[in-house]
Amino acid sequence: MMPMHILYGGTFDPVHHGHLRLALEVSERFGNVPVHLVPCYIPPHRGETGATAAQRLRLLELAIDGEPRLRIDDRELRREGASYTADTLRQLRNELGPDVPLVMVLGTDAFAGFDLWKEWQQIPDLAHIVVVRRPGTLLDPEGEPARLLTERGGEAVDASARASGRVIELDPPWLDISATGVRERIGRGRSPRYLVPDNVWEEIRRLGLYGACPVKNF
Ligand code: ATP
Numbered sequence: 001m002m003p004m005h006i007l008y009g010g011t012f013d014p015v016h017h018g019h020l021r022l023a024l025e026v027s028e029r030f031g032n033v034p035v036h037l038v039p040c041y042i043p044p045h046r047g048e049t050g051a052t053a054a055q056r057l058r059l060l061e062l063a064i065d066g067e068p069r070l071r072i073d074d075r076e077l078r079r080e081g082a083s084y085t086a087d088t089l090r091q092l093r094n095e096l097g098p099d100v101p102l103v104m105v106l107g108t109d110a111f112a113g114f115d116l117w118k119e120w121q122q123i124p125d126l127a128h129i130v131v132v133r134r135p136g137t138l139l140d141p142e143g144e145p146a147r148l149l150t151e152r153g154g155e156a157v158d159a160s161a162r163a164s165g166r167v168i169e170l171d172p173p174w175l176d177i178s179a180t181g182v183r184e185r186i187g188r189g190r191s192p193r194y195l196v197p198d199n200v201w202e203e204i205r206r207l208g209l210y211g212a213c214p215v216k217n218f
Pocket of ligand 1: 009010011012013017018019022105106107108109110134174175176177178179180181
Protein backbone atom coordinates (compact mmCIF):
# COMPACT_ATOMS: atom_id res chain seq x y z
CA MET A 1 0.00 0.00 0.00
CA MET A 2 1.14 3.52 -0.76
CA PRO A 3 2.69 5.22 2.31
CA MET A 4 0.69 8.11 3.64
CA HIS A 5 2.13 11.43 4.77
CA ILE A 6 0.43 13.24 7.65
CA LEU A 7 1.08 16.85 8.56
CA TYR A 8 -0.07 18.74 11.65
CA GLY A 9 0.76 22.42 11.64
CA GLY A 10 0.58 24.95 14.46
CA THR A 11 2.28 27.69 16.33
CA PHE A 12 3.23 25.34 19.18
CA ASP A 13 3.91 28.30 21.46
CA PRO A 14 4.46 26.13 23.46
CA VAL A 15 3.60 22.56 22.45
CA HIS A 16 1.31 20.94 25.05
CA HIS A 17 -0.27 17.58 25.81
CA GLY A 18 -3.40 18.51 23.81
CA HIS A 19 -1.29 18.71 20.63
CA LEU A 20 0.66 15.56 21.46
CA ARG A 21 -2.38 13.42 22.30
CA LEU A 22 -4.17 14.58 19.17
CA ALA A 23 -1.17 13.72 16.99
CA LEU A 24 -0.98 10.25 18.49
CA GLU A 25 -4.74 9.65 18.13
CA VAL A 26 -4.53 10.62 14.45
CA SER A 27 -1.48 8.44 13.89
CA GLU A 28 -3.27 5.44 15.37
CA ARG A 29 -6.42 6.18 13.40
CA PHE A 30 -4.41 5.85 10.19
CA GLY A 31 -2.54 2.68 11.21
CA ASN A 32 0.37 4.21 13.13
CA VAL A 33 1.51 6.37 10.24
CA PRO A 34 3.97 9.00 11.57
CA VAL A 35 2.56 12.48 12.10
CA HIS A 36 4.83 15.35 11.15
CA LEU A 37 4.45 18.39 13.39
CA VAL A 38 5.07 21.55 11.40
CA PRO A 39 5.77 24.66 13.48
CA CYS A 40 4.97 27.82 11.54
CA TYR A 41 7.35 30.73 11.34
CA ILE A 42 5.28 33.92 11.53
CA PRO A 43 1.62 33.02 11.57
CA PRO A 44 -0.07 35.23 8.98
CA HIS A 45 -3.25 35.67 11.06
CA ARG A 46 -1.66 36.14 14.46
CA GLY A 47 0.54 38.55 16.35
CA GLU A 48 3.90 38.08 17.99
CA THR A 49 4.75 34.69 19.49
CA GLY A 50 5.96 34.31 23.08
CA ALA A 51 9.05 32.32 22.12
CA THR A 52 11.32 32.53 19.07
CA ALA A 53 11.08 30.01 16.25
CA ALA A 54 14.24 28.27 17.44
CA GLN A 55 12.91 28.01 21.00
CA ARG A 56 9.55 26.62 19.88
CA LEU A 57 11.42 24.05 17.79
CA ARG A 58 13.60 23.07 20.75
CA LEU A 59 10.50 22.53 22.93
CA LEU A 60 8.95 20.36 20.22
CA GLU A 61 12.09 18.25 19.98
CA LEU A 62 12.00 17.63 23.71
CA ALA A 63 8.27 16.86 23.62
CA ILE A 64 8.47 14.09 21.00
CA ASP A 65 11.65 12.52 22.34
CA GLY A 66 11.26 8.73 22.36
CA GLU A 67 8.00 8.62 20.35
CA PRO A 68 8.76 7.38 16.82
CA ARG A 69 5.24 8.13 15.54
CA LEU A 70 5.74 11.84 16.14
CA ARG A 71 8.21 13.71 13.91
CA ILE A 72 9.08 17.33 13.23
CA ASP A 73 9.15 19.00 9.86
CA ASP A 74 10.84 22.38 10.26
CA ARG A 75 10.56 23.51 6.65
CA GLU A 76 8.42 26.56 7.50
CA LEU A 77 11.04 27.75 9.97
CA ARG A 78 13.81 27.23 7.42
CA ARG A 79 11.79 29.05 4.76
CA GLU A 80 11.29 32.02 7.11
CA GLY A 81 8.78 34.78 6.40
CA ALA A 82 5.04 34.18 6.59
CA SER A 83 4.13 30.48 6.62
CA TYR A 84 1.42 29.64 4.13
CA THR A 85 0.05 26.12 4.24
CA ALA A 86 -0.56 26.10 0.48
CA ASP A 87 3.19 26.67 -0.12
CA THR A 88 4.13 23.91 2.32
CA LEU A 89 1.70 21.43 0.78
CA ARG A 90 2.85 22.28 -2.75
CA GLN A 91 6.46 21.73 -1.75
CA LEU A 92 5.61 18.39 -0.13
CA ARG A 93 3.51 17.30 -3.09
CA ASN A 94 6.51 17.92 -5.35
CA GLU A 95 8.69 15.80 -3.09
CA LEU A 96 6.21 12.94 -2.63
CA GLY A 97 4.96 12.78 -6.21
CA PRO A 98 1.33 12.86 -7.37
CA ASP A 99 0.09 9.58 -5.87
CA VAL A 100 1.05 9.54 -2.20
CA PRO A 101 -1.91 10.39 0.08
CA LEU A 102 -1.09 13.62 1.85
CA VAL A 103 -3.14 14.54 4.92
CA MET A 104 -3.32 17.86 6.72
CA VAL A 105 -4.71 17.87 10.28
CA LEU A 106 -6.34 20.82 12.00
CA GLY A 107 -8.87 21.57 14.73
CA THR A 108 -12.37 22.92 14.06
CA ASP A 109 -11.24 26.32 15.37
CA ALA A 110 -8.56 26.55 12.71
CA PHE A 111 -10.81 25.08 10.00
CA ALA A 112 -13.54 27.66 10.75
CA GLY A 113 -11.30 30.35 9.25
CA PHE A 114 -9.98 28.16 6.45
CA ASP A 115 -11.43 30.34 3.70
CA LEU A 116 -9.19 33.22 4.83
CA TRP A 117 -6.04 31.25 4.07
CA LYS A 118 -3.93 32.11 1.07
CA GLU A 119 -4.95 29.97 -1.95
CA TRP A 120 -7.31 27.93 0.22
CA GLN A 121 -9.29 26.78 -2.79
CA GLN A 122 -6.26 24.89 -4.09
CA ILE A 123 -5.54 23.10 -0.83
CA PRO A 124 -8.05 20.23 -1.30
CA ASP A 125 -6.34 19.40 -4.61
CA LEU A 126 -3.03 19.08 -2.81
CA ALA A 127 -4.06 17.17 0.32
CA HIS A 128 -6.86 15.59 2.32
CA ILE A 129 -8.01 17.69 5.25
CA VAL A 130 -8.67 16.03 8.60
CA VAL A 131 -10.79 18.25 10.82
CA VAL A 132 -10.66 17.32 14.48
CA ARG A 133 -13.79 18.42 16.30
CA ARG A 134 -12.96 20.97 18.98
CA PRO A 135 -15.65 21.31 21.65
CA GLY A 136 -17.17 24.77 21.74
CA THR A 137 -16.30 25.69 18.15
CA LEU A 138 -19.11 25.53 15.62
CA LEU A 139 -18.79 25.99 11.89
CA ASP A 140 -21.03 28.61 10.31
CA PRO A 141 -23.46 26.34 8.39
CA GLU A 142 -23.61 28.91 5.57
CA GLY A 143 -19.83 29.33 5.34
CA GLU A 144 -17.30 27.94 2.88
CA PRO A 145 -15.64 25.52 5.35
CA ALA A 146 -19.03 23.88 6.07
CA ARG A 147 -19.71 23.68 2.33
CA LEU A 148 -16.34 21.97 1.75
CA LEU A 149 -17.16 19.46 4.44
CA THR A 150 -20.50 18.63 2.81
CA GLU A 151 -19.11 18.41 -0.71
CA ARG A 152 -15.92 16.52 0.04
CA GLY A 153 -16.83 14.68 3.25
CA GLY A 154 -15.39 11.20 3.68
CA GLU A 155 -14.20 8.56 6.12
CA ALA A 156 -10.65 8.01 7.36
CA VAL A 157 -10.41 4.94 5.15
CA ASP A 158 -11.06 7.06 2.01
CA ALA A 159 -7.84 8.97 2.60
CA SER A 160 -5.59 6.03 1.83
CA ALA A 161 -7.38 5.29 -1.42
CA ARG A 162 -6.45 8.54 -3.15
CA ALA A 163 -3.84 11.28 -2.97
CA SER A 164 -6.03 14.23 -1.92
CA GLY A 165 -9.47 15.79 -2.07
CA ARG A 166 -11.39 14.51 0.96
CA VAL A 167 -12.39 16.45 4.06
CA ILE A 168 -12.62 14.01 6.96
CA GLU A 169 -14.01 14.77 10.41
CA LEU A 170 -12.54 12.95 13.38
CA ASP A 171 -13.82 13.07 16.93
CA PRO A 172 -11.04 11.83 19.21
CA PRO A 173 -11.00 12.67 22.91
CA TRP A 174 -9.97 16.30 23.25
CA LEU A 175 -7.88 17.54 26.16
CA ASP A 176 -9.01 20.99 27.23
CA ILE A 177 -5.58 22.62 27.03
CA SER A 178 -4.52 25.66 25.03
CA ALA A 179 -1.11 27.25 24.59
CA THR A 180 -2.70 30.57 25.64
CA GLY A 181 -3.74 29.00 28.96
CA VAL A 182 -0.26 27.55 29.46
CA ARG A 183 1.40 30.94 28.79
CA GLU A 184 -1.03 32.74 31.11
CA ARG A 185 -0.42 30.31 33.93
CA ILE A 186 3.33 30.68 33.65
CA GLY A 187 3.03 34.48 33.46
CA ARG A 188 1.07 34.48 36.72
CA GLY A 189 3.74 32.45 38.47
CA ARG A 190 1.77 29.21 38.41
CA SER A 191 2.88 25.80 37.20
CA PRO A 192 1.83 24.30 33.85
CA ARG A 193 2.88 20.88 35.08
CA TYR A 194 0.83 17.99 33.58
CA LEU A 195 -0.35 20.31 30.80
CA VAL A 196 3.03 20.12 29.07
CA PRO A 197 5.69 17.38 29.27
CA ASP A 198 8.04 17.78 32.25
CA ASN A 199 11.11 18.20 30.04
CA VAL A 200 9.34 21.00 28.12
CA TRP A 201 8.48 22.82 31.35
CA GLU A 202 12.04 22.41 32.55
CA GLU A 203 13.39 23.98 29.34
CA ILE A 204 10.82 26.83 29.51
CA ARG A 205 12.12 27.66 32.98
CA ARG A 206 15.76 27.30 31.94
CA LEU A 207 15.21 29.76 29.09
CA GLY A 208 12.92 32.01 31.11
CA LEU A 209 10.18 31.84 28.46
CA TYR A 210 6.66 33.30 28.83
CA GLY A 211 7.76 35.16 31.93
CA ALA A 212 8.89 32.02 33.74
CA CYS A 213 11.14 32.71 36.64
CA PRO A 214 13.12 29.83 38.17
CA VAL A 215 12.58 31.28 41.65
CA LYS A 216 8.90 32.18 41.35
CA ASN A 217 7.71 29.17 39.30
CA PHE A 218 8.22 25.56 40.35
P1 ATP B 1 -3.10 29.29 21.22
O1 ATP B 1 -3.77 29.09 22.54
O2 ATP B 1 -1.81 30.06 21.32
O3 ATP B 1 -4.03 29.81 20.15
P2 ATP B 1 -3.27 26.46 20.61
O4 ATP B 1 -3.09 25.70 21.88
O5 ATP B 1 -4.66 26.58 20.08
O6 ATP B 1 -2.56 27.87 20.73
P3 ATP B 1 -1.92 26.14 18.08
O7 ATP B 1 -0.47 25.91 17.94
O8 ATP B 1 -2.45 27.47 17.68
O9 ATP B 1 -2.31 25.75 19.59
O10 ATP B 1 -2.77 25.04 17.36
C1 ATP B 1 -2.29 24.18 16.39
C2 ATP B 1 -3.37 23.19 16.05
O11 ATP B 1 -3.59 22.39 17.22
C3 ATP B 1 -4.71 23.80 15.67
O12 ATP B 1 -5.22 23.09 14.56
C4 ATP B 1 -5.56 23.59 16.91
O13 ATP B 1 -6.91 23.34 16.56
C5 ATP B 1 -4.95 22.33 17.50
N1 ATP B 1 -5.09 22.28 18.97
C6 ATP B 1 -4.92 23.26 19.86
N2 ATP B 1 -5.18 22.86 21.13
C7 ATP B 1 -5.49 21.55 21.02
C8 ATP B 1 -5.89 20.55 21.99
N3 ATP B 1 -6.05 20.81 23.27
N4 ATP B 1 -6.11 19.31 21.52
C9 ATP B 1 -5.99 19.04 20.21
N5 ATP B 1 -5.64 19.95 19.27
C10 ATP B 1 -5.42 21.18 19.66
